[in-house]
Amino acid sequence: MYALLAAAALLLARNVYVMLLVLPDEAAQGAVYRIIFFHLPSWFTSFAAYFLAGLASALYLWKRDNRYDSLAVAATEVGTVFTAMGLVTGMIWARPVWGIWWTWDPRLTWALITWLIYAGYLMLRKATEDPSQRGKNSAVLNIFSFTAVIITYKAIDWWRTQHPGPVLSFRTGGGAIDPAMEQMIFLNWLAVMLLATVLLLLRMRMEQNQREVDALRRHLHAF
Amino acid sequence: MSFLRLSLVIAAKDLRSEFRTKEALNASLSFSVVILLLFSFAFDPTSAMTREISGGLLWLAFAFAGALILNRGFARELNNDCLDALLSSPVSAAALFLGKALASFVLLLLVEAVSLPVFGIFYNVRWSGRLGWLAAVVLLATWGITVVGTMFSALTVNLRLRELMLPALVYPMMIPALLSAMQLTTVLLAGEALAGDNLLWLRLLIGFDIIFTALSLALVETVLVG
Numbered sequence: 001m002y003a004l005l006a007a008a009a010l011l012l013a014r015n016v017y018v019m020l021l022v023l024p025d026e027a028a029q030g031a032v033y034r035i036i037f038f039h040l041p042s043w044f045t046s047f048a049a050y051f052l053a054g055l056a057s058a059l060y061l062w063k064r065d066n067r068y069d070s071l072a073v074a075a076t077e078v079g080t081v082f083t084a085m086g087l088v089t090g091m092i093w094a095r096p097v098w099g100i101w102w103t104w105d106p107r108l109t110w111a112l113i114t115w116l117i118y119a120g121y122l123m124l125r126k127a128t129e130d131p132s133q134r135g136k137n138s139a140v141l142n143i144f145s146f147t148a149v150i151i152t153y154k155a156i157d158w159w160r161t162q163h164p165g166p167v168l169s170f171r172t173g174g175g176a177i178d179p180a181m182e183q184m185i186f187l188n189w190l191a192v193m194l195l196a197t198v199l200l201l202l203r204m205r206m207e208q209n210q211r212e213v214d215a216l217r218r219h220l221h222a223f
Numbered sequence: 224m225s226f227l228r229l230s231l232v233i234a235a236k237d238l239r240s241e242f243r244t245k246e247a248l249n250a251s252l253s254f255s256v257v258i259l260l261l262f263s264f265a266f267d268p269t270s271a272m273t274r275e276i277s278g279g280l281l282w283l284a285f286a287f288a289g290a291l292i293l294n295r296g297f298a299r300e301l302n303n304d305c306l307d308a309l310l311s312s313p314v315s316a317a318a319l320f321l322g323k324a325l326a327s328f329v330l331l332l333l334v335e336a337v338s339l340p341v342f343g344i345f346y347n348v349r350w351s352g353r354l355g356w357l358a359a360v361v362l363l364a365t366w367g368i369t370v371v372g373t374m375f376s377a378l379t380v381n382l383r384l385r386e387l388m389l390p391a392l393v394y395p396m397m398i399p400a401l402l403s404a405m406q407l408t409t410v411l412l413a414g415e416a417l418a419g420d421n422l423l424w425l426r427l428l429i430g431f432d433i434i435f436t437a438l439s440l441a442l443v444e445t446v447l448v449g
Contacts, residue, residue: 061442117395120391120392120395120396123391123392124378124379124392127379127382127383127388128381128382132449133381136445136449137378139445140378140442140446141392143438143442144374144435144438145396147434148395148396159420
């Protein structure tokens with residue numbers, strides 16, 4: 001885990017150096033476009049985390065193994081952190097480019113809804129005391145919640161939004177973005193994913209320890 | 224008995240017990256009228272602007288009033304451990320869920336049937352010729368609200384803070400149905416035909432109903448039984 005953390009830190013440092021000193025300003029936006037190198041990776045990471053959480057929840061319902069439950073909660077928490085990061089970086093970019101921090105555009109609105117829905121998942125977990133009930137109910141809620149992620153991802157295709165449309169080649173067929181800049185987005189996504197993995201492993205270990213402490217405490221009270 | 228028959232028996236039982244006391248129905252009805260009244264203070268009810276947001280106002284009132292009915296969905300079975308008795312009966316959890324959803328659907332439609340004319344009088348709505356479409360939108364959106372609400376009522380039934388948790392969890396999840404209903408109702412109240420972007424909202428609403436009905440029927444057994 002420390003090796004992962006070190007790798008994330010080194011890659012992040014290298015990326016920040018390249019994006020600030022090597023890559024040129026963007027033609028229309030100037031220097032501020034660089035926030036995309038954190039904005040897009042944050043969203044990809046949070047979507048990946050939510051997907052993992054949904055998968056872990058489904059596996060928990062199938063196998064009833066507590067490790068999947070811990071994975072689901074860890075992935076959801078990491079997802080909400082990176083959703084918050086995506087929202088904040090988006091707002092910082094929107095202020096100079098659009099002149100406003102926030103607009104009620106479908107993409108932005110759905111992103112906020114997604115965040116609220118997953119916050120609801122974390123609330124339900126807190127409110128349910130019985131561990132097996134907590135596991136299955138929150139797993140069901142997590143599967144429900146993933147629909148919001150899908151809508152958020154597709155919002156720029158379904159509605160005419162103020163949010164920029166797809167730029168990466170895998171959705172546009174290429175030509176919308178300079179290859180060096182596109183490569184930077186993916187490299188920084190790798191760095192952010194490494195960081196997210198460290199957070200995920202830490203949070204998962206915490207959850208497992210908490211479960212053990214709770215079990216010991218129940219055991220103690222049984223006598 | 225077939226699955227559908229069992230659901231109808233459960234729905235009939237729920238409706239019968241509700242009509243005997245009318246506690247959720249009366250509370251929800253008066254709440255919905257109070258909300259419509261409060262909105263008239265927030266917005267000038269005679270201005271043209273209010274007409275543009277009328278669909279939104281109406282569905283907010285329905286969603287708030289609906290929470291009172293949906294909260295009772297599974298909570299009404301907590302007394303005397305009725306929920307455990309129902310689950311140990313030969314009724315499957317999915318049939319139980321469908322029956323409860325149908326009962327709440329009927330109750331919510333009743334509340335809406337009373338609130339809609341009140342809303343029309345208070346907000347000076349001119350009912351144009353699109354009543355068939357409006358009815359379809361009301362039915363689809365009400366089913367969407369009910370099915371998600373009933374599922375979440377099952378998720379939160381054993382919580383101490385049930386009445387607080389249900390609205391906090393369910394409103395964000397209902398947004399696709401509510402948003403579609405708001406957009407479509409506003410358009411239909413203005414007397415326009417459904418075309419272009421509005422068909423997308425209709426598709427979203429239908430898709431919401433299908434996806435969440437299927438998901439709920441598939442997963443409710445896990446929530447209620449284990």
